[in-house]
Amino acid sequence: MTFKSVAKLTILSMALSALVSCGGLGRGNDANSYGQSGTASDPTNSAVPVQERETTIWDIFRRDNSDVTVKVNKYIWAASLEVLDFLPIESVDPFSGVIVTGYGTPPGGGTSYRATVLVRDPALDARSLHVAMQNRGGRAVSASTVRAVEDAILARARQLRIRDGRF
Template identity: 80%
Template sequence: VNKYLWQASLEVLNFLPIESVDPFTGVISTGYGTPPGGGRAYRATVYVQDPALDARSLRVALQTRGGGAVSAETARSIEDAILTRARQLRIRDSKL
C-alpha cells in the first residue's frame, strides 16, 4: 500500500476510533465518531488498493450511526482531504 495514503487516512480520520488496521490488505476500519464541528456520527472503512499516490488507489466507505447513506459529496470530500494530506506528506519527505 502507499505509505502516504495510509498515514494521511489515519491523520484525517483521527476523530474516529480505530477498530482494525491491516497494512497488508490496505484496510482501515473505524468505529463511530463525530467530526469536529459536526453533529452526525460516522464510521469509515478505508481501502488503500494500490501503491500509487493516486485517487484510484483510495476508496472510502462511510456509514452513519443509523445505517443511513452518506452523500457522495461527503465521501468525496473525505477522499480529497486524504489525498491532499498524502501529497503534503510526500512533499515533506522529499525535502528531507
C-alpha cells in the same frame, strides 16, 4: 496385548502417518509448483533453474517472510489515519490495505460517522483510495461527503510526500 494398548498403538500410528504425509505436499513436477512462472520458451525461466524445496510440517514455524510485501501507499495510509483521527480505530491491516473505524463525531459536527478505508495500490493516485462511510443510522453518507473526505486524504498524502522530500 490388552485392548487399551492396541487402541493407543492404532491412534499413535494414525497420527504418525498423518504427520509423515504432510511432508509430501507440493512435490509436483508441474511448471506452476513453487511459484515458477513463465513458459519453457521464456529465456529467464530456462536460464535459472528453480531449486525445489521439500515442505514439511515445520515450515509453519519459519520466520522467513521475504516474499511478503506491503502493497499500499504509505502516504495515503498515514494521511487516512490523520484525516480520520476523530474516529476510533477498530482494525487496521496494512497487508490488505484496510482501515476500519468505529463511530465518531467530527469536530464541530453533530452527526456520528464510521468509515472503512481501502488503499488498493502503492501509487499515490486517486484510484488507490476508496472510502465508504455511514452514519449512526446505518445509512450510507452522500457521495459528495465521501468525495470530500477522499480529497482531504489525498491532499494530506501529497503534503506528506512533499515534506518527505521525494517529490
